[in-house]
Amino acid sequence: MEYDIEVTVNDVRYKARIPASFTLLQLLRDVLHLTGTKEGCGIGECGACSVVFNGELVNACLVLGVEANGATLRTIEGEAKGEQLSDLQRSFIKHHAAQCGFCTPAMILTAGDLLRRIPTPTDEQIIEGIAGNLCRCTGYEAIVDAIREVARDAKGGAK
Amino acid sequence: MVSSLARSWYEASFLSHGANMNFAYEKPTTAQALSRLLEQGGAGASLLAGGTDLLVQLRGRLIEPKLVIDLKGVEELSRLDHHDDGSVTIGATVTANRVIDDKRLSGAMAALPHACSHIAAFAIRNRATIAGNIANASPCADSVPPLCVLDAEVELRTTTATRRLSLPAFIRGVRATVRAKNEYIAAIHVPAQPKGTRSFFRKHQRVRGHDLALANAALLHDPERKRLRVAIGSCSPAPVVVVLDDLFESLDAQEAARRCMAAIIPISDVRASAEYRTDMTGVLVRRLFDDLKA
Incomplete structure (x- = not known):
């Protein structure tokens, strides 16, 4: 069965007609052609498809597209403002926190979600925060460094 | 060749490309409507709450429902x-x-x-x-x-x-x-627990973070009714509850661990051997007693 749905992704409203069996990940990648969100395992093990769904971090492979009807989503395509990279994106570049880059979009969204919940996380909280996101290149050190620096700079910048 | 293989893997990897993966989706807004849909759907209906297990089962073709009923509208x-x-x-x-x-x-x-x-x-x-x-x-x-x-x-x-x-x-x-x-x-x-009751949880897993339990256990200590019990998961087909009320005074962790290890029926699988699970159950129970006494 096919269903008409409406979603808002990165402030853009989309309408689509999809089978009930499409995942949110499939909706984003194959229907809306927002391919920044990656499919790694497809079963909630690797976190490469993490997106922000109504303000909460989710794995897009474990949500049906029809469940997203009426939802507001944020994906990596909404991270930069035009040509202006976000603080996290710049910090990931500075710390060489991306190698093959496959985990990076979800890692940045996960880090952004973590910093919204815990603006000044300890290293332990950063590690726990990205525990659901596998990276097979970096060994995580550079990623933790990148997130820590954004948190520290934001703290210094406040007041 | 490689790209066509990659492409067919990619297409097969999504839920909708298999045969029979053509289900209806309903999101009722009342409990009555939910019950009616479930009554009509019968064996062909699957219930969807968070979906984190259901979507894995759909993808693996472990289930092939005709109807998926989303509970989140109620x-x-x-x-x-x-x-x-x-x-x-x-x-x-x-x-x-x-x-x-x-x-x-x-x-x-x-x-x-x-x-x-x-x-x-x-x-x-x-x-x-x-x-x-x-x-x-x-x-x-x-x-x-x-x-x-x-x-x-x-x-x-x-x-x-x-x-x-x-x-x-x-x-x-x-x-x-x-x-x-x-x-x-x-x-x-x-249910409400008597005053002073405390409960603790322990899990043994291969890596910290995102991993399934090799053994997991909880302990409850209820000083008012003098109840002491441990439940163990991952080590039997269904959860095992061990009543240890007679150890309430002594809090004998060794004896509690021994009884729990005897109560479980673990299997050997990709994550651990039955022997290892039994040993770790003993360790978890002793640590739960440490938590209680701390």
Whole structure:
């Protein structure tokens, strides 16, 4: 069965007609052609498809597209403002926190979600925060460094 | 060749490209409408709460439903209520992260949020529900041992009837429960605990973070009724509850560990051998006693 749905992704409203069996990940990648969100395992093990769904971090492979009807989503395509990279994106570049880059979009969204919940996380909280996101290149050190620096700079910048 | 192989792998990897993967989706807004849909759908209907287990089963073709019924439209199933008498009702669509964030689930019920914080990873806990963790009936479900020692009950509903079962009565084996095809879990009821009751949870896993349990266990200590019990998961087809009330005074951790190790029926699989699981159960029980005495 096919269903008409409406979603808002990165402030853009989309309408689509999809089978009930499409995942949110499939909706984003194959229907809306927002391919920044990656499919790694497809079963909630690797976190490469993490997106922000109504303000909460989710794995897009474990949500049906029809469940997203009426939802507001944020994906990596909404991270930069035009040509202006976000603080996290710049910090990931500075710390060489991306190698093959496959985990990076979800890692940045996960880090952004973590910093919204815990603006000044300890290293332990950063590690726990990205525990659901596998990276097979970096060994995580550079990623933790990148997130820590954004948190520290934001703290210094406040007041 | 490589690209066409890659492409066919990619296409096969999504849910909708297999035969028979053509189901209807309904999101009722009342409990009555939900029951009716479930009655009509019969064996071809699957219930969707968080979806973190269901979508994996759909993808693996372990189930091929004709109808998927989303519970999240029914407002009353989303409630996490603390009642005046101290009991707690966890609605069918309450997520693990909501249980973790509920500051009132402390003291007597502390084992439950602690166990929930060990379910998968943060993003999955935003979707995964306690009811789903129980309904899926995986032997390693982390929320089950705490709910067992807390004497929680599962409320099952049909269009005409309601029944409540303890977790050991509800879970009959690996991915097997007594839920009838026309029943759904409406809520989990955790009874009020006497003053001074405390509960603890421990999990043994290969890596810290996102991993399944090799063994998990919860302990409840109720000084008013002099009750002491341990529930163990991952080491038997269904959860094992060991009543240790006669050790209430001595708090003999060695004896408790010995009895728990004797009560389980672990298997050897890709994650651990039965022997290792038995040894780790002993370690977990001793550590739970350390938590209690600390």
